[in-house]
Amino acid sequence: MSSVICITGASSGIGLATAIKFADNGWTVYAGTRNVERDQELYAQHTKLHFLKLEVTQPESLQAVFDRIEQEQGHLDVLLCNAGFGFLRSLGQATFEDIQRVFDTNVYGVMHSIRGALPLLRKAAAPHIIATSSVGGIVGQPLNEIYCSSKFAVEGLLESMATYYKPLLNIDITLLEPGAIGTHFNETVFNHVAKTGGILEDEYKPIIDSFIESFSKRNTVPQTPESVADVVLQLVAMETKPLRLRTSEAAEAFVSTKVSNDPTGLESMLKVRKLQLNL
Numbered sequence: 001m002s003s004v005i006c007i008t009g010a011s012s013g014i015g016l017a018t019a020i021k022f023a024d025n026g027w028t029v030y031a032g033t034r035n036v037e038r039d040q041e042l043y044a045q046h047t048k049l050h051f052l053k054l055e056v057t058q059p060e061s062l063q064a065v066f067d068r069i070e071q072e073q074g075h076l077d078v079l080l081c082n083a084g085f086g087f088l089r090s091l092g093q094a095t096f097e098d099i100q101r102v103f104d105t106n107v108y109g110v111m112h113s114i115r116g117a118l119p120l121l122r123k124a125a126a127p128h129i130i131a132t133s134s135v136g137g138i139v140g141q142p143l144n145e146i147y148c149s150s151k152f153a154v155e156g157l158l159e160s161m162a163t164y165y166k167p168l169l170n171i172d173i174t175l176l177e178p179g180a181i182g183t184h185f186n187e188t189v190f191n192h193v194a195k196t197g198g199i200l201e202d203e204y205k206p207i208i209d210s211f212i213e214s215f216s217k218r219n220t221v222p223q224t225p226e227s228v229a230d231v232v233l234q235l236v237a238m239e240t241k242p243l244r245l246r247t248s249e250a251a252e253a254f255v256s257t258k259v260s261n262d263p264t265g266l267e268s269m270l271k272v273r274k275l276q277l278n279l
């Protein structure tokens with residue numbers, strides 16, 4: 001019997017690369033997409049890869065996916081909460097609808113996914129919940145306050161759950177923390193900026209100009225989504241699952257000042273577990 005993974009946001013980027021990698025390594029993969037027919041046709045050669053319609057802002061859509069996995073597999077070994085998108089506007093510029101849209105997917109989408117999957121995960125021998133956070137879930141960055149706060153929320157959610165999920169429910173928890181990855185992520189961000197008036201001529205303009213100038217000078221070579229998929233495949237094979245896992249040396253370097261005392265967050269989590277649960 002092969003191991004079973006469900007991945008949200010698997011139509012492109014990190015989610016798609018991970019879905020293909022796992023399917024090609026013998027896993028049964030349920031890949032969430034908002035365009036099943038297109039993706040099933042495009043990736044039909046990967047026989048263990050099953051695309052299912054999945055919109056993470058709608059709990060009933062998640063339930064339909066988990067019902068199908070229940071019928072076909074009876075359990076779920078790994079849930080990868082990956083669906084998400086970036087957002088580049090200051091809090092002062094963003095509309096509240098935009099802020100809600102980011103949180104609906106990046107935060108509530110993760111909560112809906114985990115809540116829906118819990119009964120199935122608990123039927124697995126060694127279940128594991130992974131969420132794609134970001135280095136932006138550790139370090140706040142200019143004009144990214146909406147996105148970073150959504151990823152900080154995901155960090156707080158999973159870090160809190162990790163204090164007791166393993167001892168109580170036997171479920172491992174990992175926050176996957178990529179730096180820059182070559183996906184549709186930036187395209188989505190800049191499409192939204194373009195659709196909402198472009199670079200606005202307001203008091204934030206000097207900061208935006210500096211941000212864009214430094215971005216173009218940094219010459220960052222993004223990590224490939226396939227390389228992130230390799231990291232996820234190595235992660236699920238680890239005997240002791242880390243609470244936090246950066247996906248590249250560049251990501252590690254970016255957050256190092258903030259996390260140098262406890263890079264994986266494990267020491268701090270165990271301290272809280274001991275203090276508040278005596279476990």
Ligand SMILES: NC(=O)c1ccc[n+]([C@@H]2O[C@H](COP(=O)([O-])OP(=O)(O)OC[C@H]3O[C@@H](n4cnc5c(N)ncnc54)[C@H](OP(=O)(O)O)[C@@H]3O)[C@@H](O)[C@H]2O)c1
Nearest residue numbers: 009010011012013014055056083084134180181183184185
């Ligand atoms: N790329 C980076 O530099 C970077 C860095 C750090 C963290 N991340 C995180 O990595 C994750 C994956 O992003 P990516 O870089 O692979 O970008 P991507 O290529 O744009 O992939 C995002 C995926 O999420 C899906 N998605 C978005 N909103 C959704 C919703 N409400 N319901 C269901 N699916 C939804 C997209 O589906 P559609 O195709 O239908 O839109 C797509 O499959 C995100 O959580 C992102 O925050 C990315």
